[in-house]
Amino acid sequence: MTKGGTGGYPLQVTTNPPPLGPLAILAFLCEIVMLVLLATAGHDFGGVVFAVVFPVVAIGVWAVWMAPTSRRRLRNPRRLAAQGALFVCTAGLYGGQRPLWVGIAFAIVAFGVFSMRSKIDP
Numbered sequence: 001m002t003k004g005g006t007g008g009y010p011l012q013v014t015t016n017p018p019p020l021g022p023l024a025i026l027a028f029l030c031e032i033v034m035l036v037l038l039a040t041a042g043h044d045f046g047g048v049v050f051a052v053v054f055p056v057v058a059i060g061v062w063a064v065w066m067a068p069t070s071r072r073r074l075r076n077p078r079r080l081a082a083q084g085a086l087f088v089c090t091a092g093l094y095g096g097q098r099p100l101w102v103g104i105a106f107a108i109v110a111f112g113v114f115s116m117r118s119k120i121d122p
Contacts, residue, residue, distance in 0.1 A: 023120075024117070027113050027114060030113050031062070033110070034086065034110065035055045035059070037090050037091075037093075037102075037103065038090055038094075039051045039052075039055050040098065041054060041093035041094045041096065044096075044097035045097065058090070061086065075122065076121075076122050079118070080114060080118045083111070083114050084107075087110045087111050090107065091104050091106060
């Protein structure tokens with residue numbers, strides 16, 4: 001770990017990144033579905049502005065605390081808990097105007113995929 005040029009945050013150096021296999025593809029698809037559900041919920045909630053704001057907030061949270069290249073990336077199990085919170089918020093926002101079961105199904109599948117992924121990507 002180094003502190004030079006990182007704004008005081010420790011730099012995580014990964015020598016062996018997790019393999020890109022079917023689980024990584026499923027995780028990426030879950031992220032995309034989350035953004036689509038948030039955009040849909042935002043549009044139902046308050047029009048085009050919220051359809052943009054909801055996904056942008058999620059992207060910001062993800063980029064700062066969960067992205068593999070982030071300097072402030074949370075370590076598991078905190079990262080998994082934060083991902084689960086985003087999935088539950090997405091389910092709740094989507095289920096507010098649309099069928100709640102779709103949001104709940106998304107949250108269950110996404111949390112399952114990311115919990116399996118957390119075992120190979122500490």
